[in-house]
Amino acid sequence: MKMIIAIVQDKDSQRLLTELVEHNFRATKLASTGGFLKSGNTTFMIGTDDYRVDKALEVIKKNCQSREQLVAPVSPMGGNADSYVPYPVEIQVGGATVFVLPIEQFLQF
Numbered sequence: 001m002k003m004i005i006a007i008v009q010d011k012d013s014q015r016l017l018t019e020l021v022e023h024n025f026r027a028t029k030l031a032s033t034g035g036f037l038k039s040g041n042t043t044f045m046i047g048t049d050d051y052r053v054d055k056a057l058e059v060i061k062k063n064c065q066s067r068e069q070l071v072a073p074v075s076p077m078g079g080n081a082d083s084y085v086p087y088p089v090e091i092q093v094g095g096a097t098v099f100v101l102p103i104e105q106f107l108q109f
């Protein structure tokens with residue numbers, strides 16, 4: 001069995017959850033925050049049998065798109081001057097960042 005952890009954009013999260021359930025995957029959706037943008041994203045935990053991992057990845061890939069995002073300059077006042085960028089910067093935020101981990105034990109009580 002594997003645990004798939006997928007960090008996706010909020011905009012894609014509801015559609016992804018619907019499709020995962022339609023394909024009979026069990027998933028838990030968590031509100032998360034990206035360390036770089038310091039804005040909300042969504043983390044999915046999907047526990048599944050090894051033979052279904054590829055299908056889960058296919059569903060994630062199909063429902064999550066990468067987008068350009070403009071990062072506005074943030075005043076260093078009261079913040080960290082090291083990370084100050086004086087002009088807006090366009091960055092590419094990925095559709096999904098995915099980790100596939102082995103599961104040692106799966107228990108339900």
Ligand code: 2BA
Nearest residue numbers: 007033034035036037038039041091092093094095096097
């Ligand atoms: P954030 O940390 O908010 O990052 C959003 C996007 O900002 C990233 O998109 C990347 O394009 C850019 N970015 C991140 N760190 C950067 C840096 N030091 N310099 C320049 N640009 C940077 P993605 O790479 O697609 O990541 C989307 C979200 O996935 C991340 O949000 C974070 O929440 C998560 N993530 C990505 N890689 C991760 C990792 N290795 N471990 C844990 N979470 C990760």
